[in-house]
Amino acid sequence: MDKRDKIIWLVLLAALIVLPAVGLSRYLQRVISLIFIYSMLGLSLNIVTGYMGQISLGHAAFYAIGAYTSGLLSEHFGLNFLLTCVCGIIMAGIIGWLFSIPTTKLSGTYLAIITMGFGEIVKVVIVNWESLTHGTYGLQRIAKPEFFGFQLNTTNNGLYYLCLIFLVIFVLLCIAIERSKLGRSLRAIKDDPLAASLMGVEINHYKRMAFTISTAMAGCCGALYAHLSGYVDANSFNSDVSTLILSIVIFGGMGSIKGMLLGAAVLVSFPEVLRFVAVYRFVVYGLILIVMMVFRTDGILGGPSKRPYVFPRFVKLEKGEVTKNGTAGGK
Amino acid sequence: MALLEVSNVSKQFGGLAAVSNVDFHVNQGEIVSIIGPNGAGKTTIFNLLTGVYDVTEGKIVFDGKEIQNKKVQHIVNAGIARTFQNIRLFKNMRTIENVMVGFHQNTRYNIFDLIFRTPRFRKYEKEAHIKALEVLHSLGFEKYIHTYAGNLPYGEQRKLEIARAIATGAKLLLLDEPAAGMNPQESEELLEFILGLKDQGFTIILIEHDMSVVMNISDRIYVLDHGKMIADGLPEEIASNQMVIEAYLGKSEDDAAD
Amino acid sequence: MTAQYIVNGLTMGLIYALIAVGYSLVFGILKMINMAHGAVYAFGAHMILMFVTWNLGAVPAVILSVLLTGGLLVIYDRTILATLRKKKAPGIAALITTIGFSYIIQNGLMIAFGTEIKAFPALLGEKMIQVGNVKFAFSQVYILVVSIVLLVGLSLLIHKSKIGLAMRAVEQNSRAADLMGINAKGVISVTFFLSGMSAVIAALLLASYYQTVYPTMGVMIGLKGFSASVLGGIGILYGSAVGGIILGIAESLTVQFLSGAYRDAVAFILLFLILIVRPNGLFGKAKVSKV
Structure with a gap:
């Protein structure tokens, strides 16, 4: 992250922190919280699609698993939100990991279809496993998150800030991943898997890891959504949701963290803002996928950066030093 | 032998x-x-x-x-x-990142080190960066450190492939x-x-x-x-x-x- | 009873085979999976319905629908996919556009025709026939005959005709084929048209059998047809057909011996197993990666 990026992020964060102070209606709070959640979903799919170049059309399945795990634990055992959320993350991550074991060797298209099928199966299971999931009734009156007897809700802006905190954590996590061995390996796999493996990158291991992290993150979003909205059923997680998530990633720009936020903000808010096009929203999402691929494969904010590579802060070296001393920074 | x-x-x-x-x-x-x-x-x-x-x-x-x-x-x-x-370079990655992928096997930290930025993470990331710079320097690649591999001149791409292998x-x-x-x-x-x-x-x-x-x-x-x-x-x-x-x-x- | 289930399974299987062949045709030539194929199938069904309600008569309705659906695919290829090919865009880009294309078609149908399930005329008759203790709907006989004729016809077209030879040449090496004077663009268009045609015929047969159409009707059958083509070996025509039949019968037997609730899961489980055990399908050959 260079200086300009840091300023952008800090200004954005400050704006989002003070925003509720100006008085948001319940409706606006809900829409913005939803944008936060979809930004997080975008960030999670970005790991698989943006960095690694694999498409998942069933991301909603893991979102659902997180939501149901967290919602059911809260319903049956009255556990604290943080605990049920962690369980949702772990459950989605484990199922994602199990799913990834046989599927990592599959190439792009096959994975796209298999994930799509998985999304359908999860939906069928939710509807039919009535003893656990209450079938089509869904989970109702899911408890609002509570901390030390203080309940977060829309009146006290608690839910808004909870989502914001999670979003900040997600962004930091993604930055950390991007600027690490993991991020480099995933991008190398995307560019040229064979060359990556000949550099010693264990392709299958990294694919599984990326998939697990991505699905665990989606599970986290699910838990958050369940407690935010108070109600979920199978339709909360249908293939339209997967579509929207993929569209956010493509529109924002594969591999771009800022792009996910922008993508979610635009694609989630536009049907709300332009009510009259709401019926056409999925036609618009479809158009976005096509137009982006034809004219701007990198999305709005993706693609190569024009600015120099930013060395991590703990690698202290002056650019001149490299050329002058003949050793990089000297130890 | x-x-x-x-x-x-x-x-x-x-x-x-x-x-x-x-x-x-x-x-x-x-x-x-x-x-x-x-x-x-x-x-x-x-x-x-x-x-x-x-x-x-x-x-x-x-x-x-x-x-x-x-x-x-x-x-x-x-x-x-x-x-x-x-x-077969990683075209959408920078020169220095290409070389760091080469260091992959010797960058030894796990996902938890990464998330919590442990000293081990810092140590190995630092080492990877410094070694990558050393290799690039030995090739006279100073001016290309930030360049995306796909944008390098042809001959330099061949050299970078060798650098990556050395890494x-x-x-x-x-x-x-x-x-x-x-x-x-x-x-x-x-x-x-x-x-x-x-x-x-x-x-x-x-x-x-x-x-x-x-x-x-x-x-x-x-x-x-x-x-x-x-x-x-x-x-x-x-x-x-x-x-x-x-x-x-x-x-x-x-x-x-x- | 089992005979009855096998007959029913065979009927569905042939429909899957037609869908599977549609995937295979395009994959064979472009090495790309048209994720919009299920939506194209739904589009074809709605077009037939529309023309029939205009009282154009069944045969012209089907012909018009074939032309329109095939034409839609050809236009899509000429505008979108051809641009991507020219730009040498990565495979993922073409795949994503087909996903986008399917959303546009499917949601376009919802807007134009409404999301509800609509009655489809029994164009192929409603009579039932009984042979021994196996009952057929008359339309099932149609399904058997028409799909077998179509599958054999397509197969002959590809292996015996001049255009089939050109298709195979483009599949092997489109640049070389181009240099030999084969119009690769035209060949690709023909392929897309045939793929669209097989989808419309499948839609006609199945919609007349169930007598319903709705915009999302292509989702499940698209997935199943894809599973069938992978099962047989995608890109291999007869493989796809065999895959479809196996899938149809397996589904039907599952309904008989297990439960109807698992019916839709069969295709995915088969797909899963095939991809893990034999990713190139029953009839596919493993490729050697070139370095």
Whole structure:
């Protein structure tokens, strides 16, 4: 992250922190919280699609698993939100990991279809496993998150800030991943898997890891959504949701963290803002996928950066030093 | 003892023999070239050495250990790295990042180190950055550190591939037609560069068509034709070897057309 | 009873085979999976319905629908996919556009025709026939006959005709085919048209059998047809057909011996198993990666 990026992020964060102070209606709070959640979903799919170049059309399945795990634990055992959320993350991550074991060797298209099928199966299971999931009734009156007897809700802006905190954590996590061995390996796999493996990158291991992290993150979003909205059923997680998530990633720009936020903000808010096009929203999402691929494969904010590579802060070296001393920074 | 000892290696695709009963060895610190007409099986040999293909039969011993049919990563770890006939850089990554991918195996931290930015994470990331800069510096790549690999000039891309291979910590470098597509001045530079690698202690196997490069640089030469080793020796011996001349110029027309 | 289930399974299987062949045709030539194929199938069904309600008569309705659906695919290829090919865009880009294309078609149908399930006329008759203790709907006989004729016809077209030879040439090496004077663009268009046609015929047969159409009707059958083509070996025509039949019968037997609830899961489980055990399908050959 260079200086300009840091300023952008800090200004954005400050704006989002003070925003509720100006008085948001319940409706606006809900829409913005939803944008936060979809930004997080975008960030999670970005790991698989943006960095690694694999498409998942069933991301909603893991979102659902997180939501149901967290919602059911809260319903049956009255556990604290943080605990049920962690369980949702772990459950989605484990199922994602199990799913990834046989599927990592599959190439792009096959994975796209298999994930799509998985999304359908999860939906069928939710509807039919009535003893656990209450079938089509869904989970109702899911408890609002509570901390030390203080309940977060829309009146006290608690839910808004909870989502914001999670979003900040997600962004930091993604930055950390991007600027690490993991991020480099995933991008190398995307560019040229064979060359990556000949550099010693264990392709299958990294694919599984990326998939697990991505699905665990989606599970986290699910838990958050369940407690935010108070109600979920199978339709909360249908293939339209997967579509929207993929569209956010493509529109924002594969591999771009800022792009996910922008993508979610635009694609989630536009049907709300332009009510009259709401019926056409999925036609618009479809158009976005096509137009982006034809004219701007990198999305709005993706693609190569024009600015120099930013060395991590703990690698202290002056650019001149490299050329002058003949050793990089000297130890 | 030789660093690399290949004995009686064959590779068949379906019923077709791409390489049959090949024997050769490479000593520590040598530059050995493998030459031969197109389709003779040179790149197949590289693929066998790096574990991309499994051998049908035979033994490959590197540094005292058998490596035939081992996993690709295992062989990288053992110390063999390569470049490609058609450049295969990570085009959408910067030069320095390409080299750091090469350091992959020696960047040892796990996902928890990454998330919590532990001292171990910092230590290995720092090391990877510094070593990558060292390698880039040794290539005179200072001005390209930030450049995306896909935007580098052609010749520099070839060099970066070598840099990436060096970064894996390899002792043995397999260079697949490094001078392909270069003008005489560029290949002259490359020749110096490869000799420099030799001075740094690298052992090199070279596949090359450019005879001026091969003859000037090689300690020994193996000649491959139709998947068989038909000759080996010092450059001057090879240059005057009747069988080699025939393999290249051909007894029949279709050989020459190759 | 089992005979009855096998007959029913065979009927569905042939429909899957037609869908599977549609995927295979395009994959064979472009090495790309048209994720919009299910939506194209739904589009074809709605077009037939529309033309029939205009009282154009059944045969012209089907012909018009074939032309329109095939034409839609050809236009899509000429505008979008051809641009991507020219730009040498990575495979993922083409795949994503087909996903986008399917959303546009499917949601376009919802807007134009409404999301509800609509009655489809029994164009192929409603009579039932009984042979021994196996009952057929008359439309099932149609399905058997028409799909077998179509599958055989397509197969002959590809293996015996000039255009089939051109298709195979483009599949092997489109640049070389171009240099030999084969109009690769035209060949690709024909392929897309045939793929669209097989989808419309499948839609006609199945919609007449169930007598319903709705915009999302292609989702499940698209997935199943894809599973069938992977099962047989995608890109291989007869493989896809065999895959479809196996899938149809397996589904039907599952309904008989297990439960109807698992019916839709069969295709995915088969797909899963095939991809893990034999990724190139029953009839596919493994490729050697070039370095």
